[in-house]
Amino acid sequence: GLAAIQKEIAEGLEIETGILTIISDSAHIYNNYYAQVENILEKHRDWKPSYDDPYGFYIIKLADKKIVVTHLHPQTKQELEIFKGKTAKEIRLQLAAQNQFDTYHAIYLGSELARAQSCLEEGKNYIQDQLDEL
Structure with missing residues (x-):
């Protein structure tokens, strides 16, 4: 469930999982929060795109x-x-x-x-x- 999603995200970002509390009838990200989510991800994301394509x-x-x-x-x-x-x-x-x-x-x-x-x-x-x- 949600703990598995939390674990997958934490592993992807290579950070520890924290406390997860959700009280909701639905859990999703609304369009008007996308910028906020991107800002949070940018702070914790260390993945950088690579253009080292072996084809050129x-x-x-x-x-x-x-x-x-x-x-x-x-x-x-x-x-x-x-x-x-x-x-x-x-x-x-x-x-x-x-x-x-x-x-x-x-x-x-x-x-x-x-x-x-x-x-x-x-x-x-x-x-x-x-x-x-x-």
Whole structure:
């Protein structure tokens, strides 16, 4: 039950379990508390994403009103392939056909491609890994 969930979370964060008291008809996190939960997790999370993908890495840019993705060799950084498209979906389909990245990297690329497409559509400058300030 709840103790098992608490234990799993504590083990995932590599911290001791504490006292668990819940008096509720339901136990879930409401949307308006997501930011608060993220802040708590950030304070206790020591996991950092790794881009050490054995298949290489990808540079995403905007050029000539297109999204351009350059696939580079993981050790030599030599250009292996270039993918171009007007939408994140076009690039995603090209990349998926290659099947050459780990799961975390695929998720990361998807979010960056979506951001690149948004910048392209809005005429904004796109810089990979740079989130817009809110």
